[in-house]
Amino acid sequence: MRNTIKIILHTFFIALLLFSCKGDKDKYHSVLERIEAESKDYHGDSISSEPYISEIKSIEITEGEHTFLIPERKSQIKSYSCSECHTASLKELEDGRSGKKAHWxxxxxxxxxxxxxxxxxxxxNDMDNLKSLTDTPIxxxxxxxxxxxxxxKQFNDWKGGAHGKRIASWAPPRLSNTCVNCHNPHDPHFETRYPDRFNTEYENERK
Ligand code: HEC
Ligand code: HEC
Ligand code: HEC
Ligand code: HEC
Structure with missing residues (x-):
């Protein structure tokens, strides 16, 4: 009796092994096999992010050994160009102010x-540019x-792609968000928050 069960079980597993490989329907027998076969003719430029990022105005930067694109910013800043109002020194502008601060x-x-x-x-004295700690225009x-x-530390991680986010896909050319795409420079900290939850009960009620 035991032997019969053993034989049935063995036949079952052999059948399972045979049929788990679907022949023509799926060209490959395993994920590893597929990766190996499909990467044979991959030279790094057969796929591209170009179609997804061509609409985004970007600039190319080189930092150390990394060359990549970041989104252009100036056209996104509401009150740029600053020199439309900043025609005089801050002192003069402040003296001439009546009422609310300009950037309240x-x-x-x-x-x-x-x-x-x-x-x-x-x-x-040069509001259209940022400045470094040593007064160099940025x-x-x-x-x-x-x-x-x-x-x-974050800058080094960002250069290499470990901090921040790439836009579009992993294929070149690389377009990465720049710091101010995510952090407000005037208030850069993120508050802790709960992860997003999908409320199935709520979805049911809406049906
Ligand atoms: C840590 C650096 C930093 C400090 C400190 C800072 N800013 Fe800025 N500010 C920036 C950067 C960077 C931008 C451009 C952000 C962007 O690309 O959207 C900016 C943008 C602005 C803008 C344009 C905003 C808009 O959307 O039109 C104004 C106005 C401004 N800053 C005023 C100030 C004032 C006033 C202070 C002080 C209370 C201040 N900033 C302090 C870095 C700074
Ligand atoms: C619509 C006019 C206007 C525009 C555009 C403008 N500013 Fe100003 N800004 C002012 C005036 C007026 C003052 C000084 C008086 C005040 O604080 O109200 C000022 C003051 C400032 C100050 C000093 C604030 C403080 O508290 O010491 C900073 C920094 C500044 N502006 C940055 C910027 C930057 C950067 C831009 C461009 C991205 C910009 N401003 C665009 C009108 C403007
Ligand atoms: C795609 C969005 C994104 C970009 C781009 C980005 N950051 Fe961040 N940054 C984050 C997030 C998300 C956190 C984590 C916040 C948390 O854990 O509360 C963070 C955290 C930080 C922190 C807090 C310390 C830490 O590591 O948790 C600093 C400082 C920082 N970023 C600076 C930068 C600088 C500088 C740049 C540009 C060189 C940059 N970030 C680019 C999203 C971004
Ligand atoms: C003059 C130095 C200086 C500059 C320039 C500066 N930061 Fe900061 N930043 C600090 C300090 C100091 C803190 C507060 C201490 C801390 O929490 O690490 C801070 C805090 C932060 C935080 C919050 C860290 C946390 O733990 O949540 C982020 C994010 C951040 N900065 C991003 C930026 C970005 C983006 C820029 C450029 C627009 C920038 N910083 C420019 C000095 C600077």
């Missing part, structure tokens, strides 16, 4: 006051250079 909606919530104020990144399109002065 910007409250700095980044580092403490000893480390940072508006003039850490903005230059009253184009708004390259604002990551301002961030990298203090956040070198």
């Amino acid at each position: 909606d910007i409250n700095l919530n980044h580092a403490n006051e000893i480390t940072m104020n508006c003039a850490t990144c903005h230059n009253g 184009d708004f399109n390259y604002s990551y250079q301002a961030c990298s002065q203090c956040h070198s």
Whole structure:
């Protein structure tokens, strides 16, 4: 009796093995086999992100050994160009002010006051550019250079693609979000939050 069960079980497993490989229907017997076969003629340029990113205005940057694209920023900044109003020194502008501060909606919530104020990144005499800690002008399109002065760890991760996010697919050319696409420079911290949850009960009620 035991032997019969054994034989039945064995036949069953052999059949399972034979039929798990669906012959012509699926060309490959396993994922590994498929990867091996399909990567044979892959030279790194047979697929491209080009169709997905061609609509996005971007600029090419080279940082160390990494050359990639980031989205252009200046056309996205509401009050650019700054020099439309910043025609005089800040002192003069402030003296001529009647009523509300011009940028009343910007409250700095980044580092403490000893480390940072508006003039850490903005230059009253050249408002159309950002500035480094040593007063070197930084184009708004390259604002990551301002961030990298203090956040070198995240900057290094970002260059290599470990911090931040790539746009479109993994295929070249690489277009990566720049720091200010995700972090508001005036209030860069993210609050902790619950992961998104899919509420099935709610979905049922709506049916
Ligand atoms: C619509 C006019 C206008 C535009 C556009 C504008 N500013 Fe200003 N900004 C002002 C005025 C007026 C002041 C000074 C008086 C005040 O604070 O109200 C000022 C002050 C500032 C200050 C000093 C704030 C402080 O509290 O010390 C900074 C920094 C600044 N602007 C940055 C910018 C940058 C950067 C841009 C462009 C991205 C810009 N502004 C565009 C009108 C403008
Ligand atoms: C850590 C650097 C940093 C500091 C400090 C800083 N800014 Fe900015 N600010 C930036 C960057 C970077 C941008 C451009 C962001 C972008 O590309 O959208 C910007 C943009 C702006 C703009 C244009 C915003 C818009 O959407 O039109 C204004 C106005 C401005 N800053 C004013 C100020 C004022 C006023 C202060 C002080 C209260 C200040 N900033 C402090 C980095 C800084
Ligand atoms: C002058 C130095 C300096 C510059 C320039 C600077 N930061 Fe910061 N940043 C700090 C300090 C100091 C803190 C607060 C301490 C901390 O939490 O690490 C901070 C905090 C942060 C945080 C929150 C960290 C946390 O733990 O949640 C983020 C995100 C951030 N900065 C992003 C940026 C981005 C993006 C830029 C460029 C637009 C930038 N920083 C420019 C010094 C700087
Ligand atoms: C695609 C969006 C994205 C981009 C681009 C991005 N960051 Fe972040 N960053 C994040 C997220 C998400 C976190 C994690 C926040 C958390 O854990 O609460 C973070 C965290 C941080 C922190 C807090 C410390 C940490 O590692 O948790 C700093 C500082 C920071 N980023 C700086 C930068 C700088 C500088 C750049 C550009 C060189 C940059 N980030 C680009 C999304 C981004």
